[in-house]
Amino acid sequence: MELETQIQACFLQLRAEGLALGIDELLDALKLAYAIPSDQLPTLLGMLWCKSLDDHMYFKSAWQNTETSPKPDTEPTLPDDLINPQPSNESSELNSSDMLPGEIDKTEPETIGALPLLVPSRAMSADYAEFKNYYPVSRRFMAYTWRYLKREMPDGPLKQIDFDRTVEIITRQGFYLTPAYRRSVIDHAHLVLLLDHGGSMTPFHHYLRDLVETAYFESTLAQVDIYYFHNVPETSLYFDLYFTQRVALTAIIEDLDENTSVLLVSDAGAARHRNDPIRIIVTEDFLNHLRRNTQSIAWLNPMPRDRWSNTSAQEIEQFVAMFPMNEDGLTQALDVLRGL
């Protein structure tokens, strides 16, 4: 059957594009094809196979490509009505997110009159959160990796019932008075993030945000402290991105102990290809201060390693473990912090 062939071909093409589709999704697609009129199939198939705008775009072109009756070769551009404002004849409160205008026969997209700038158009509905980023470290990876820093030790208050021991006691003494407790495990991990912000780090702000948010909200580490500096960490840093709430270095250092991991994030001059001796000296000084209370220090450089030579970064790398900010680099940096 033609439709079956198209579904299979489309399925394979989408998998090649990287959509997460498995055999169940193919079988369900075929099941669907037998249950509904074929003109409704693309829309529903889209709901089954696509989980983002990018997915939908790949789907649309794959579906067209695998059409058995050849259609005029259209350039794979974005659908025209992606920039249409809300159509005027709408009575239902929520417009269907019409991802495949080419397939479903609706009225012609209207010409854009006075553009309602900030009113999202129909097909833009799914766009808001659909812009993925493809930075070298995904957010998800960050969120998972932070957990390696956990330092769990059973030295919490005695408040968890130890069932095995309780049963053992009952069996031995033949009666039961009180349950046996065990100490709850407490995570003592303390992560300190020192982030270079603004200036040459501005193109990396998105990265920094991801780091901060995953460390703060998704790492489940006991204590996470974040401080900002501009270009070079000196005697004071800041609680906030806008450098208004100052905090003295001495205060930060006091807070460090053998459970603390310190991670610095800065291009160290590599982004603008600068080699600045003063910057290097000040940085070395700073690191020595930190080392009074903790040895777990690592440095993440958002520029790739091949861009460090002949910059301050190359020098600074001599006295601190520095890694590029990709998945390997982040893993290795955390290994250093764990003492491995």
Add this chain to the structure above:
Amino acid sequence: MVVFQRRYLGTGKRTVEPVVGAHDTPEPYIPSDGLRDAVNLAVFLERPLLLEGETGSGKSRLAYAVAYELGLPLYVWSIRSTSKARDGLYTYDAVLRLHDVQLRQSKGEIELSRDPSNPAHYVQFGELGEAFNTPHQSVVLIDEIDKADIDFPNDLLTVLEKPRRFTISETGHIIEAQHVPIVIVTSNKEKGNLPKPFLRRCVYYYVQFPDSEDGLKQIIKIHHLDKFGETPNAEIVNKAVPLFLNIRKTKMQKLPGTSELLDWLAALHYFGELFPANQLPDEPSRKIPYIELLYKLRTDLDRLSTGA
């Protein structure tokens, strides 16, 4: 559309015989055609339906509407950052059990509704567990799944596909779903993407916030009638809705959603005298009455001009 078993029409009206324990409160929520089709697709394929969209776009209400219209029981599981997948299946109160044992020991043979020698008495089913035990189909709403940590959706997967069963480790009982529940999952997508295996399993639909005058007026009409038994004041609505849309165009940390709009309109109608529509400003300014109902965050309010 196709004849699916117990098809959801999205009319808000119940046309079938409700089962025992059905969710009986009518829900004034009318989905778009696409959303309605997504529901039926998910039911047909026996997959969970994942709804993503801005907060306040009405994602959670859909489950109530489906349960009411189809005359089915509804189980609502509101996810928190501390939620664990197992809690949705069952929880086992070990402490209570030990306490009962101790009570028996000290007070002798007393009447207890629970028998400490039977662990089954200390099992409490979570929302999914209840749904599995229900002798008919039911609707389960897993609300705001993005609040939980990243492993959560994948941990749930094992019960959202065949075989729909889980074991209560404390008693050894195996609970298997008697009917495949209709599972609706909502996510505000605040913390990035959900895990791929979970996404793969779901039928997916993005619920657009109704940023159109007609759309909002429709919602208002339905809700106002439902809550207050009368139609809203047309003059107020005609000025309030464009103003609300203008507010949503400004830079805010927390944009007001449909529930804020409805609360605000209720205040305009019923908090004291009916507010005179011609006194509503056209553009966002501090002259807006009951402004705290729309500007929930201090920072957003501070950013607002004085509206001279």
Add this chain to the structure above:
Amino acid sequence: MKYSEQDAQAVEQTVANFLARFQPDFDYEPLLLYAALPLVLTAELLHYLRHRFVSGTPWVAEVDILLAGELCHERGYEQYTMHSPIRSYLLQRAKQHPDIRIEDAARLMIQYLHAFARSQPFSTYTDMQMQQWSALAFIKDMQSTVVNEIVHTFDANLELQLDKGEENNPELKRLVALAEQLAPELEAIRKLGCWR
């Protein structure tokens, strides 16, 4: 704005020098041409442009372009603009380049504007309006609409100025500046230039 022969040469040289830094390993030119399209460039927008249209170019090129002081400057928090003469030059080249999909890029820019309207550090509604117009100007079907809108807005502001006797209405200035920038795309707008 007319540039002298010398200026034009200087611009060409600056761009050539920049590109040469990364050759022969990498050809940054396509990405640079896309980077010239938006009025206001953010790291994110450049990232999406690169990913969509020139994914073969390494991601570090985004950083290299934004931080190149001879090409761009930071005009606001996390916002960059290309120097006008550089931008004009690159736009010309973009139009001649067979592989640069200007209209598609314009559509992406508009999508981006809409998707991030609320969280972006654009200072005003007008700012965004300007961005949208400049993006739409690249799309042939939209050009007459854009012209009409700009003229309409211009007239409205002019009236305001005449009514209130305001000197140097900033809105007008910006509209004129925008009109000048878009002039190559929008023939009809040239008449506005005389209102300077």
